[in-house]
Every structure is written in structure tokens, then in C-alpha cells.
Amino acid sequence: APGSETGTASTATASQAAQDAGAQKRIAFFGFARANAFAVATWNGIEEYAKANNATAEFFDPNFDAQTQVQQIQDAVTSKRFDVFIVQANDGASVVPALRQAVAAGITVVAEFTPVGTAYDTAESQVPGVITLVDVPADNGKKLGELGVEACRSKNLDPCKVAYLEGMKSLPLDNARTEAAVKALEAADGVELASRVEGGYTKEGGRKAMQDVLQAQPDVNVVIGSSQAIAGAESVVKGKGVLLIGNGGSRQAVKAVQEGRWFATYYLPEKSAGAKAAELGLAKARGQQVEESNSETLLAPNDGKGTKEALAGVTGEYDE
Amino acid sequence: MTATTADVKDVKAAPGRSARLRDLGIVLGVVLIIVVLSVSTSTFLTTGNLVNLLDQAAVVGLLATAATLVIISGSFDLSITAVLALSAIVAVAVTNVAGVGPGMVAGVLAGAVLGMINGIVVVRIKVHSFIATLALSIIYRGVAVILTAGAIVYPAEDRATAFQALSWPTVLGGVTAASLLFLLVVAVCWIVLARTTFGRRVYAIGGNEEAARLSGIRVGQIKVAVFAISGVCAALGGLILAARGGSAQASLATGMEMTAIAAAVVGGTSVMGGEGAIWRGLIGVLLITLIGNGFNLLGWDTIYQQVVQGALILGAVSLDRLLRGRRS
Amino acid sequence: MTATTADVKDVKAAPGRSARLRDLGIVLGVVLIIVVLSVSTSTFLTTGNLVNLLDQAAVVGLLATAATLVIISGSFDLSITAVLALSAIVAVAVTNVAGVGPGMVAGVLAGAVLGMINGIVVVRIKVHSFIATLALSIIYRGVAVILTAGAIVYPAEDRATAFQALSWPTVLGGVTAASLLFLLVVAVCWIVLARTTFGRRVYAIGGNEEAARLSGIRVGQIKVAVFAISGVCAALGGLILAARGGSAQASLATGMEMTAIAAAVVGGTSVMGGEGAIWRGLIGVLLITLIGNGFNLLGWDTIYQQVVQGALILGAVSLDRLLRGRRS
């Protein structure tokens, strides 16, 4: 069966890697899209780290398309031009076979941000040989839920009405996150999940969703959603005393928390994460031992729960 | 000679009125949904919600207007959202150099120019508009990525507030400036299409391009003009989105062109060209916006949203079809 | 003035042959790209890469085959990727209950049934296929979300390996089973369209539905059959994707329908219906896959990728257009 040859291939690579440790390495970065500030932040981290560490890097742009990304990974294996792959998967399940090919070809693979495979509740590597540096969606959701509860408590609201703006209903990753968030919210006493609507990943989507939520639930207390959606929602709830919680660590989100406009945001230093992924990949490619499974929250203050205190002195690492 | 006349007369017994009424099948569908929502929620028929609805409809509405116009002329414009994104980026860039006013003008001009490029490629190279505008939209998005290096671009701090003027509520009951702009553009396009000879030419070209050409209509020029108008509508949509977000980026409004085209067609504009109306595109937008709005207000489990959404669209279109009756 | 005119004509080549050759403009474009890639990279013309190319083309290729068939019949099918996703989910579900074999069969049947539903709605309610299949695709995706509760579904542990059989390389030089399936389906559709009475009827309906009907062709039945075949092609694409990923989900292949339709049209199949060929769809897929592949192999700065991609598509289609000449 495919994948069984992985073991031999990676030992062969290890010895070869040991040989040319210190030689220049080439990194391929498979990001969400070139037109995505988040992915560009990851890219900037990777590129900077590579420059400083005798390596080159290239950005493959699938423009958000999962299948295109698979092809790019396959073709990059074929082209034999790379030693390290950093994969920010548009769809964690689709890229698995291509990553198996890459591992088999002796390429060091780092899964960045999106878990690669079909389990969204673990940072464990789901593809043998792939190093992870991921944001575990279930943990992410749980922390969003916990932040929601904290928000309620901060104002002693009881009952406390929370609206959750989901990402996209058709994406399993989003659903795993939503499920965990909802669980955390419902577990808390006095917290009521008053509304669940699709908010998506654009200001436009968030704005629209917020307008409708307010019509149905004029007395909503807390709103949670992607940082983009929350930015869109903000203009709608201005002056209504609603507590906002974003999911994402953009400069704008961090600043909003610091200025007290938002209650909190789930913060990950994405540029640093890019650099860390490059570090992990290059180290392994140069024959060093590295930790196989890593959660991105390790890089963040307060495990990613970006409240005002936790984010003191932090600036976000990308714009949105 | 009278016999022929009689034939004509007795056969054509007053079809006008009933045909008009039957044309309104889709309107009936929308009215039905409005009634249901008004009865089943206390929130639907509030000024606040109606103002929201209009605001939500503004950008898709502009794009649907563009789509309707182009489809009536017998073409497709799949590049509208790429034009939207690129124009918004141009507007931000020029705002930073020369101020908000010039920035807005530059955005609109960019839309017009990109639209004209679409038109010229379709007319000159005679590539079918479907594929030409698809390829061009890839190019436009690519240019947008190059211009912004994939990042989000913002107007300078001191111009940010003025740049967002389109997103402000106005004295007219809190209706946003964006909504007013949208209504204005729709009114202009509607009148142009329904009342001017330019509008007639557009219908003629969409209905039978060869007949139009043989009658001395400058088919090429009209088509380029139609694509240019489409580009301007898209650019205005881009200005609104950029004003709302206070920024622009290459991926702005990705995929929204299909919603816009769907709205145009749902409203009853024929994909074959030569038939349809701006108000039909509006009805389509209203229908789609209403369904989303209603779902959110009703608080139904969102897991059923898509199924219900699809079914309502299909239902409304079928109703329209049944009332209008078939033609051989 | 007498002699000169006559001479001009006699010089021209025989019509039949040159017309055929002119039809191959798009092929020329593809061949050009292949030559450039072979010369400028050492990796393009390797077995490994060609095997990959074929594998990459398999799913879009199946969808483009479906799109070509439906477009030739004068309709559009925007639901192919929704059908793909839903069929894949059905395949996984049935695999878990009854085994891999029944699962695969169920997936294909699901595709056929969904396709027939498309066809029946188009034929019976007479809603234009563009909007009917768009609405139905929203419904299908919605059903997929409901069936999976929005999560990823997998075949049970002990059936997982067998379920992935389609993604395995075969003895034929490592070409994957998926690639072979794709080639087989294409061959069958090609022959059916080009050689059977069914194919003839499909062309006739796409070219002039009324004339076809008056010639005794059962237009409704043929249309339903065409949509059913489209559904089967989509389902097979779904089985391949599910096999590769070892799982299925509601968002599978989102947006790929536009790539497939673009491929069909880029290849030279007329969106107006009644003209085109399966091989044209293939050429379109090849062109689009090649451009991506070439870019990935050459290692150009990907920031220019979209611009170049769009330009190459436009270029190839223009070449085709220029060589084929226009038709009044």
C-alpha cells in the first residue's frame, strides 16, 4: 500500500541530509493564497528566517483552491527543486496523499496552521514523517468559548446572551471549531447561546450577520466570530455595549483589544509561526532532531487567549 | 384586405394586460416571502431591518445590475468582482497620493477602463464573453495581487474617515450613503435601458446580433459601452466595500459574481439575451437577500439553511415560469 | 477585370482539409506550451511528471467531460461539484454499512439520480438549466452538510485501504487507477457522442431544440439522460477525490465547476450548444493543467502566475478563434 515505503525513504534522506547539513536549502511554502494577508504574514516569517539561515523560499499560490494546492505540491515534488515544504493547507484532508509523496521523496514537510489529515482535535501528526505546527481547531474553539464566558463574567451578566458567528457551514474544520466553542459556552452557568449564524471570513459577511443578529436579538451581550467578521460587526454594534471577541491576531484585532473596543481576540503571532515552521523544517532537513508535534499556541502569550492584559505590548503581525 | 385585418385583430385579443400580470410571477414569490416574514417575526418589518436589508443588498445589487445589463446585451461578464477588487485598490492608492475625491474618481475610471478592455477583447478577438471575461478576471486579480503584494491596503490615517463616507448613514432615516448610491445607479440604468435608443440597441443586439448589424447598429461600440457600464457598476461596488472595511485587498468579493448573475437570472432575465429588465435583477437580489435575512431573523438551525435557500430560489423561479407559461 | 478575379479563387486550397486543420487551433496552442516546457525544464518530460499530470487532470477531466456533454446539449450544469460531494459522501456512508463495492456502486447511482433530478427539473418546470442547477447545487450541498453534520466522514478502519483503491498506481507505468478510469470514461463519452444515434440527438437538441422535437426526437428524455451522465461523471470524480483523501466532506471540490466549464469552453465547445466535442474539453483541461504544472516546475515567481495564466488562456483561445475564422 502507498506510504509503506516512507520509513526507508526518510532514513535515506536523514543520512543524505546529515551529509549536506549546512548547505543551502530550498523551502517551498504552500499558503492559502497570495491575496490573503494572513498567509502573506506566514510567508514573511518564512522568508526572513530562510534568508538569515542560508536558505531560499518560494510561495506557491493556489488562490484558496484545495485541488490546485494538491497539484502544486505534487509538481513541487516532481521538480526536485525543494528540500523543505511548509504547507498551510486549504483543506487538510485533500493534501494528505501529496504530502505522503513528498515525504517519500525525502522532502521535509511541516504542516503549518491547518492540521493535515481529518482529525481537528489534536496537534499530533496524522501523516507519518510530517512535522506539525498547527492551530488545533477544537482548542481554538474551546478557548473562544472560554473567552466568551470570561466576557460574561467580566460584566457579571446573568443571563448572558452570546451570539456565535460561525465560519463556513460547509467546512469541517469550521464545524469542529464551532462545536468546541458551543460546548464551552453551554457548559457555563448563566451563559446562553442566543444565536448561531454564518459570519464567514470577510468584514462584509460579519456586518451582514451582525445586522440580522441584532434584529432578532437586540439585547445580545457578547459576539464571537472570525476577526474579520468581528471587524465588520463592530460598526454595527457601535455604542451598544456589546462585548466583541475575535478569532485572529491581526494588527487591527490586537489594537482593538488594547483600546478596549473588543473584549479579546484569539491571538497567534502568525509571522513568528512562519519563522518557527521554517526553523523546524530546516533543522530537520539539516539532520537535527526536532519535536514532531507542535501547537501554534506555544508561541502565543496566554495560550492564545488574547485579553487586554495578555496582549499588553504585543503588536499583531499582519493586517486585515 | 379586411379579412387579414380581422384575423390579426380577433386572434390578438387583449393579451397586453394579462401578459403584464403574468410577468410578475417572481414578484409574487418575493411578496409571499415578505408576508410570511412580516407575520412570523416581530423584527422583520422594522425600519432598522429594512435599512439593513437595503444596505446588505447594495453591493450585490450593483453587481446584479451590471450582470443584467450585460446579459440582456447577449454577453456574460464574469470579471465584475475582479474589476471591483482592482478598482477599490486603485481608489485606495490614488487616495493616498491625491486625496479621497480623486481616489473615488480614479476607482470609477479604473472600472470603466477595465470594462472597456473586456468589451474590446470580446468585440475584436471575438472570443466568447464567457471565456474572455473569465480569463481577464484571472488577470485582473493577478494584477491586484501584484499591486498590493497580497497585502491589505489602507488609505492614510488622515484620510481614512473621509474615505469611509459611503458607509455612513444619511439623514434619510439612517439609510446609508451606499444604499442611496445603489438606488441612484439602478434608477439610471433602468431608465437608460427602458427609455433611450441606446437601451433599445442593447436589447436588439442581445436579441439578434446579426439583425442589429444589418440594420446599421454599431454592435461593437454598444457592446464596449455595455461592458464599460458594467465595469463602472462593479467599481462602485468596490468603493462601497472599501469604504465599509476602510481598506481594500485583492480577494475582495471573490465568488460574488455568481450570486449577482444568479440574481439577474432568478429575476427572470433570459440567459439567451435580448430579454429582461433591471427591475428583474433587483427582484432577484431582493429574493436572495431576503432568504438570508429571514433565516437569521427566524433563528432556525443553520444546518438547514442551504437546503431551504435552494428550494426557495427554485420555488420562486418555478412559480414565475408557470405563471408566464411556456413558449414553444 | 475578368481574369484576375477567377485566378484568385482557383489558387485557394481544397476546402475540406483546411477547414479540419483550422479546427485544431487550440491543439496548436497546447502543443506550443508542451514544446516550451519540454525544452525549458528537465523535469517536464519525465514519466513521473506525466503520470502526475494525468492524475491531476483526472477529476477536472471527468467534470469537463460532463460539462462538455451538457453544453453541447444546449444546457449548463452548475451542480456537478455538489453532485460530486454528495455522491462521495453517499459512497462513504454505504461503504460503512455494506462494504466498499456496494459503496462505490451507491456513489455512482447517487450521481445518476441527482443528475436525473437536474434533468427532470429542467425539462418539466422549464426553468433554465443555469438557474435550476445552481439552485439544486445549493440544495445538494445543504443535504451533504445535513448528512455529515458538517464533519468529515471516513470509511471504517478495516475498509479504508480498499476504499482508496482508485488512488493507487497500477502496473501500467505507475499510472493511477483514477487516471485509467478517467481515460475510460472519456473514451466512452467520446464514442457515444460522436458515433451513436444518441449522440446525434444530443447535438441536434443543442443546435435547434424545436427542429429536433419536430424531427421526432424525445427531447425531454435525451436531456434527462444527458444530465444523468453528467451526474455519473461527477460521482466518479467524487469517488476519486474521496479515495485520494480517504474521506469525504460537504465542501469537496467547491468552485471546480467553473474550472470544468472553462475547460470545456476553452477547448472550443460553443456555449450556445450544438457544437463541440469531448476531445475539446480534454484539450481545455490539458491546457489549464499544463499551465499550472509548467508554472510549478519552472519556479517563476508565483506573484505573476495569475496574470500569465489568464493571458495564456486568452492567447490560446484567441489563436483558436483566429484560425477558425468567424461565422456570420
Next chain:
Amino acid sequence: MRIDLEGFGKSYGGVPVLRDVSFTLHGGRVHGLLGENGAGKSTLLKAVCGAVAPDTGRILLDGRPITVGSPRDALRHGFTLISQELALVPAMTVLDNVYLGRWRNRLGWRDRRADRRRFAELTERTGFELDPSALVRDLPIAAQQQVEVLRALASGASVIGMDEPTALLTQNETERLMEVIRRLAADGAAVVLISHFLEEVLSVCDDVTVLRDGRHIRTGPAVEQTPQSLVGDMVGRPVELLYPEPRPVREDAPVLLSARGLRRGTAVRDVSLDIRAGEIVGIAGLVGSGRSETLRAIFGADAPDAGVVEVAGQAVPAGSPARSMKAGLAMVPESRKDQGLVLGRSVRENVALASLGTRQRAGFVRGGAEREAAGAMLTGLDVRGSDLGGPVWTLSGGNQQKVLFGKWLMDRPKVLMVDEPTRGVDVGAKGQIHQLLVELAAEGMAVLVVSSEVEEVLGLAHRVLVMRHGRFVGEFARGRATPEQVVALAFADTPDTELPEENR
């Protein structure tokens, strides 16, 4: 005004269809342009009016060369064309079509009222009665033809090309058009008239030009010509111009087609008829009298509201052309472009389309058999022009008509209904089609002919039914009626007391 056409040449795919054609038109005169199907008449007229680009050729207007690169250019010089294949916008009204692209406007605003006024004057002048607000696609094809004529007149052009404008008109409309043409010429215009009705040409034209195989054969005054001499020039040999005599129907011939109480809307009000094996029945009537609708209802192209159809004693299920065909019915529809041909497909595919089932093995088309059968049919009908593999739209109008006709003879039906079977077909080929219809009847087929050419109906049929307001109002046995009598009956303006109220 004098228009010299010099050295017009055009070829398609290397095959010349016009070879160095030169002659002169004069203002104030009507110029007939004659030739067999495919001779190049339409191509020449289109080239002159900017609709196609000729390979060679130039136009001198009063001695000065003018450039005509597009229809728009042509219009600017006062040239306009009524094209053979109607070029109208189906989804627009009659008014919009008549003034297509030349609508009255004030600063760009459409002035519909002014156009309506102009339209009223125009119909006054021509006597064509058309509802200006009717959609063109709802009109029968003859009325559409009138719209084309009105459009040409509305352009105010001084050089008007008319490509078979009367092919679809009934006798009295044709006469009206001839008056209009004479008046145009009297007002100084140069009119070019293409027609296959030689009498008509001789009656209205001052000069005639004959083309053969794309070559100019002769130009001269019409008075020096007779139908026989013209045909000789066109075909290159003398041709018989008489209708063939149908063989008498046998006493014991069974009824093959029987319709009882057919009704459909207001177009077909109560139609019953019987046709026996070997019998040719003709239907005459005015435009819109319901002849085509009757045929369509019998064939199942439209589902009738009431009534039954039987073929050879077997009831035919209503509303399905496929089932009607199975029962042995065939119908050649009146509009080859909309209802008849798949223009983008090859000649062979089109001829084979209605009989695919008879040349297949396990669903596969038997290519050899098809090529042979199609080839034989097309040779028999004398279809000329392009190879069988070329798209049918590249054929000349008359040759397209023959393809359409051939399609329905590939499977011998029991009952053949033909709607305007010789529309646009040249004299020679028309004779062949007439001969064919008579032979088919002699072999036992039942034939129903609808034609706007009263002579054709009278010349072919054993029995002629006259239709008015969706009903048969009279019947003439062969040889018992003159064209004038038929037309009088079709016209008779008796108050129709049975008309239901709502249709008044």
C-alpha cells in the same frame, strides 16, 4: 442615378460562388435577379449591401467609386437589403423591428409616439396590416416577412435589394408588394428583386439579370424575355414549366389520414378532414388563416384543445411528434430556420435526423449506410453547393429547403404534410419536387399540401380546401376552380356569426 457593379467575386473555402459579375442598375427601374438555387444571387446582393465582404468587386455610384465595408456604410449610401433568411429580433415588437436602430429620439430618448405615427403612414402606403405592438416571435412567418419589407422601406433607401420577399406571401400580399415596388421605382429608387416566380419578375421588372454558377449570363430589358427564355438562361437547357398531372385516386383507396373536430385556441376552430391513400389535398388561405396551425395540430407539434387524429384507422396520441411519426405521419414545417434545420450541423446529419432509427446497429449510427442514403436523397433532389460534411447554413436558401424536404422522405411516411414545400426553390427544382409529390401519392401516400401559391395548390392537388378563420369554408375538386375563385373565397368578408364573444 446609376449604380455600376464591377467585377464582383467571392469564394468560400476555395470554391468560387461569384465569378467576376458586372452589370448596371438604374434609379427608377426595377431590376430582376434570377438564377438557380445556389447561383450566387443572395451572395451578390449581400456583397453589394455590405453584409458580406466580397473578394473582389467595386461599386460606382454615378461614376464615383464608393466603399461599402459594412451594412452601416451601405445604409449611409442609401443601400438596403431585405435578406432571404429573415433577420429580425424575435423578442422585440413589430414597431421596434421596423425602425431597428433608427428609432426616433429626442436627445437619445426614445420617442415611441413619433415612430407609431411613422408606422401608421407606412402601413397606409403598403396596405400591410400589422399590429405594431405584437412581438415578432408571435407572428406567423409570412407576417415576419412583411416586417422585413416595412423595415427596408422605412430606411428610406434609394437602392433596395429584395431577396425573395414574396416567397411567403399570398397572392394578394404579393400584389400589394408589387405595387409598392412600382411606386418606389416611380419615386426614383433602384430596386433589385430576387424571385423564383418568373411571371412576377416579368410583370414588375424593367431589366433582368441572370446568374448561373456564379457567372453573369445576361442583362437586358425584361420585355424581351419570356419565362421559357429565362429558364433556358438559368439552367442552360430548356425546361418544362407545367404541373405534373396527379394520378386519379383509386375508388377503393383507404383513408390514411382522418382528423375530426380539431381545435386549438383561436387559430384552429373546427377542422375535420379525410385523405385517402394516393390523394393529394391542398389547403389554401390567407396569411394567418390557420393552415400551419392545422398541420401542427395534426402532427402533434402543438397539442390540440380537442379533436382526434387517426392514421390508417389507428388513433394517434395527441401532442407528440415522436408518436405521430411512429404512426406514419410526417410534416415538413414552414420555417426551415426555426423549426426545420439544425443550421450548425452538417447537411448529412440534418437529412438523417428524422430517420436515425432506421440506420443504426445497437445504437451506433451506420455511417456507410447513412452516407449512401443521404447522398442518394440529396442527389435526387439536386442539392448543390457544399459537401455533405459542411454545416447546412452554408447552403443557399433553396438548397436548404431541399435538405429539409429530403429529411422527411428518408423514411417513407404513410401521410406526408408539407407546409410551403417549395419556398425559395428554383423553377427547375420546384418541378422536381412537384413531380416527386405526385409520384409519392401514386405509390399510395396521402399528401397534404399547404402553400401560399394558389397555383401550386391548384396545380398539384386532387382537392383544394379553402381555410378562413381557422375553418374550412369551401372545397374545390381538381380543375373546378380558378385562382381568383379561391382567393375570393379565402377573403369573403361575411360576418362570422359563430365567432365567440371574447374574440371580437
